[in-house]
Amino acid sequence: xxxxxxxxxxxSILHEMTLVERKGSTAKSRTKIQLLEKYSLGGYLVVTALFxxxxxxxxxxxxxxxxNFAQALYLVxxxxxxxxxxxATFNAxxxxxxxxxxxxxxxxxxxxxxxxxxxxxxxxxxAFDKPTLKYxxxxxxxxxxxxxxxxxxxxxDVRKLGLFPAMAASTxxxxxxxxxxxxxxxxxWMPLILAACFYPAxxxxxxxxxxxxxxxxLLELAIAHIETDAAxx
Numbered sequence: 001x002x003x004x005x006x007x008x009x010x011x012s013i014l015h016e017m018t019l020v021e022r023k024g025s026t027a028k029s030r031t032k033i034q035l036l037e038k039y040s041l042g043g044y045l046v047v048t049a050l051f052x053x054x055x056x057x058x059x060x061x062x063x064x065x066x067x068n069f070a071q072a073l074y075l076v077x078x079x080x081x082x083x084x085x086x087x088a089t090f091n092a093x094x095x096x097x098x099x100x101x102x103x104x105x106x107x108x109x110x111x112x113x114x115x116x117x118x119x120x121x122x123x124x125x126x127a128f129d130k131p132t133l134k135y136x137x138x139x140x141x142x143x144x145x146x147x148x149x150x151x152x153x154x155x156x157d158v159r160k161l162g163l164f165p166a167m168a169a170s171t172x173x174x175x176x177x178x179x180x181x182x183x184x185x186x187x188x189w190m191p192l193i194l195a196a197c198f199y200p201a202x203x204x205x206x207x208x209x210x211x212x213x214x215x216x217x218l219l220e221l222a223i224a225h226i227e228t229d230a231a232x233x
Contacts, residue, residue: 125222
């Protein structure tokens with residue numbers, strides 16, 4: 001049966017597994033271009049929010065100043081999107097070029113670190129009984145699925161749409177609306193701006209789910225080993 005006394009220690013292990021940073025001799029600090037990619041994505045979110053308030057100001061106080069400010073923010077938004085696209089492309093090409101003498105460096109190097117780190121966690125998980133691990137897996141997977149459901153309900157499945165196409169579609173739609181000076185278009189601006197904010201946020205949240213998915217798989221593996229050991233005994 002379930003052993004409540006061991007839940008705190010099991011949570012500590014799962015907490016450490018989820019937040020662990022796999023560092024090795026091949027790990028390198030982020031370059032300036034990689035930091036540019038990271039901060040440009042955050043900047044896109046900030047400018048998009050400012051763009052929404054500028055569109056609202058243009059609706060409430062019509063005039064050349066709010067209109068010019070909205071157009072300036074639009075140009076900044078396009079520039080940031082272009083910076084992110086170029087920096088992400090450069091980082092991908094640079095990674096391929098740097099590891100050109102190795103085959104599949106994006107697969108083998110991280111896998112080597114994972115094998116070393118996660119093997120120790122599997123040994124720790126093996127010390128718990130099967131019902132306790134199954135209960136932890138149920139709770140962990142539930143929270144994992146809840147987050148995915150909330151992200152998808154707000155921004156859709158960004159993994160299928162892709163961040164670049166979503167940003168391009170938002171930029172084109174904003175350009176079309178800017179050509180029309182009608183203040184009644186505020187209600188068309190609002191869903192567009194919100195969608196443009198949610199896409200980068202959803203993309204970031206999806207990237208943060210890679211390690212939790214791996215932890216779920218490791219929990220399933222630990223449970224399977226307990227069942228195998230019990231059958232062989």
